[in-house]
Amino acid sequence: MFKKILIANRGEIACRVIKTARKMGIKTVAVYSDADRNALHVEMADEAVHIGPPPANQSYIVIEKIMEAIRATGAEAVHPGYGFLSENAKFAEALAAEGVAFIGPPSGAIEAMGDKITSKKIAKEAGVSTVPGYMGIIEDAEEAVRISREIGYPVMLKASAGGGGKGMRIAWNDEEAREGFQSSKNEAASSFGDDRIFIEKFVTQPRHIEIQVLCDGHGNGVYLGERECSIQRRNQKVVEEAPSPFLDEATRRAMGEQAVALAKAVGYASAGTVEFIVDGDRNFYFLEMNTRLQVEHPVTELITGVDLVEQMIRVANGEKLALAQEDVALTGWAIENRLYAEDPYRNFLPSIGRLTRYRPPEEIAAGPLAENDRWHGDAPRGEAAVRNDTGVYEGGEISMYYDPMIAKLCTWAPTREAAIEQMRVALDSFEVEGIGHNLPFLSAVMDHPKFIAGEMTTAFIAEEFPEGFEGVELPDAELRRIAAAAAAMHRVVEIRRARVSGRMDNHERKVGRDWVVTLQGQDYATVVDADRAGATVRFADGTAHRVASDWTPGCQLGVFDVDGEELVLKVGPISSGFRIRSRGADLDVHVRTPRAAELAALMPEKVEPDTSKMLLCPMPGLIVNVDVEVGDEVQEGQRLCTVEAMKMENVLRAERKAVVSAINVAAGDSLAVDEIIMEFE
Structure with missing residues (x-):
């Protein structure tokens, strides 16, 4: 077995590979750019080598710089992760020439299948149905x-x-x-x-379903079930699950056998993924083959118990697969949500900055992966699993130079329904501050009726959120649960305030019972009766909720028992109440005396400044080009400029007819969010 491998990547996938290598007793080498000098993968690896400036085309995808790092450290093999050089045949050839093992497929297979044009020709010649x-x-x-x-x-x-x-x-x-x-x-x-x-x-109303294959260099190959990847935004996967709620066993077998046959036809050896479009009648069409480890591989690991990174390393070391197709069993259900550094309230535009708070939910080991002793953390055991693959830490910075994904939150449970519920709780428990992030949107997807029913296509986000994500309107039953928790929390705050002030001897007796809780535009008059075990919160209509929790003022995560059911809230202080985030909703919750609530209703609302005659930069980024000049009359939909952020070009267009009166930027300028790009008459 290899004694030392180099990971030619960064972020969460580099950390993921390091975990398996450590488990196998293999030393690791990290590479890093200037922007990643203090990154988590650098800290985790046994050695680290600096390879250049932040842009990937000056560091991570420069083959010679990776080769220099290999020579300097004596690494015997290289794992490329995904992206960057993972599907670069020239890189695999350079490693072979140096006598270094590539933890991936042969360069010929990369060339044949990694190139989408060539792969489609080969698939067509092999009789595979193609788009x-x-x-x-x-x-x-x-x-x-x-x-x-x-x-x-x-x-x-x-x-x-x-x-x-x-x-x-x-x-x-x-x-x-x-x-x-x-x-x-x-x-x-x-x-x-x-x-x-x-x-x-472009096939409308499709499902995106992919098959995980695993082949060795001795002619053996298996498929490890499928992954449903239909929930996508801008062609980027957001939520994945395994197995698919749509496939039947006959279709799964046909897709799997076809995927393995295609892999064997090109001499494939390693983990790889064959992607298909599947229509409503379960007809499937070959899309492409990814000749690398997929981002969403954890859900396959969770339902099969197979550590794919370990298998890739063993295949690269010349070993035969230790499992045959009849050994592969799909147990339970796994879901992955991708946590992105992007603002869902601003059309999912990238967000950069420092993670002032980053507290993932506690990892829990369960399912086939835990049973096979292939879990990647020191997690306690449970009936359902929580796994978080990440490459960041509290206090670290999210850079504009790389992909905005910062973590992959996964859950496993015996049933799909239980896995979804576990994910809901995990999302509510995930604390991220300092940057825009898509946790609220992910929570909204987990509660969406079409997702719950498994009735989604790749058009899910475009169809269900046509105007973008504007937050979640919680139903009355959930609002009442939150209102009850807020009233109980407020009582604890008032007791603390009275105790600190020293004005009262019996603090609890002097704190009021009558409070009006205002949230999501509704007022709930409540009466709070407390005892040592918790509080009973009664509403004006006679209904009541029993609330118990060990929450204390200043704690940013509250776990409550409301009528025997768990309620997890992210809690922050605001004037006369709390900012509460739960199940995708971001709520200002005010708790006032009845008289204060009466007066608050008379207060005028704050008017937002008028920016209708300005084009503001929607994200931190680089101006690629400006397409208009001062004095130009522009029409609705006309291209104004292009902003590049996190490797994606974003075209900004005119919302209506106007005349450009000022341009404040030029190509090459770096801008922050809401900087004024141009003004109009």
């Missing part, structure tokens, strides 16, 4: 338009070497095909060093 499209090299935007017309709109423009949603655009007409072609080329060149683009028919 209609043009597999050749497209020279310019006009050729892209011509091909798109022949295929028929809508079409998908995709980077040949792409992945992770980078270099992908949907075009519904000629103009979008021209624009999407150039943006896709730019993103592909920046992210992968390869600007080739291909076009295929």
Whole structure:
């Protein structure tokens, strides 16, 4: 077995690989850019080597810099993680020339399957059903338009070497095909060093379901079930689960056998994923093969008990697979939610900054992975599992240079319903402050009727949140539970205030019982009767809730028992109450005396400043280009400028007809959120 491996990646996947290597007794080497000098993967590894400036094309994807780090440390093998150099055949060849093992497939398989154009040709020749499209090299935007017309709109423009949603655009007409072609080329060149683009028919109402395969260098191969990845935003997966709530056993077997046959046809050896589009009648069509470890691999590990990173290392070491297809069993259900550094209230735009608070929920070991002693943490055992794969820490910074995903929160339980409930509690327990993040949105998805029913397609987010995410309106029953908890909390705060002031001898007796709790535009008159075990909160209509908790003032996470059911709240202080976040809702909860509540209702609302004649930067980013000049009359929908953030280009357009009166930026400028880009008359 290898004694030392280098991880040619960063963030959570580097940390993930280090955990398995440590379990196997293998030393690890991390590489890092200037931006990652204090990163968690650097701290976790046994050694670390600096490889250059923050931009990936000057550090993480420069093959020679990785090779220098290998030579300097004597690493015997390299795990590429995902992204960066993970599907770069030249990198695999460079390692082979140096006598260093690549913990991934042979370079020939990478070339054949990692390149989306080539892989589709091979799949078609092998009799695999593929989506209609043009597999050749497209020279310019006009050729892209011509091909798109022949295929028929809508079409998908995709980077040949792409992945992770980078270099992908949907075009519904000629103009979008021209624009999407150039943006896709730019993103592909920046992210992968390869600007080739291909076009295929965009299938409406599809499900995105992928098969995990595992092959060795001795001709053996198995499939480890499927993953449902249909909940996507901008072609980037957000929620994944295994197995799929849609597939039946016959379809699963057919997809799995086809995936393994395709892998064997190209001499594949390692973990890989074959992706399919599946329609409503369970017809499936080959999309692509990812010749690497997938971001969402933990859900497969949780239902099978197979450590995929360990298997990749063993295959790279020349070992045969220790399991046959009949050994693979799918047990229970696993769900993964991707925590992104992005603001869901601002159309999911990237957010950067310092993590002033980062407290994931406690990890719990359960299920096949725990039973097979392949758990990656020192977690207590339970009936359901919680796993958090992360690469950040409290006090660390989220950089603008890399992908905005900062953690993968996973749960496992014997049933899908139980796994979803475990995820709800885990999301409510996850504390993140200092940056924008998508935890509220993830909570909203977990409570959405279509997700609960398993009735989702890749259009789920676009269809269910057409105006973007504007928060969650909680039902009255949940508001009452939160109101009861807030009233009980307020009583504890008042007792503390009385005790600290020293004004009262019997603090609890002197604290009032009557309070009006205001949240989500509703007032709830309550009476709080407390005893040593908790409090009974009675409402004006005669209903009551029994509340028990050990919450104390200043604690930012409250766990309550409300009528025998758990309620987890993130709690922060505001004037006359609390900021409470729960199940995707962000609530200002005011607790006042009846007279104070009466007067508060008469207070005027604060008017927001008028920014209607300004174009504000929606995210921290870099101005790529400005497409208008002072004095130009712009029309609704006209392109104004492009902002790049976290490897993605974002085109900003005019909301209505106007005349540009001032431009405050130029290409190359770095901007913060809400900086004024231009002004209008």
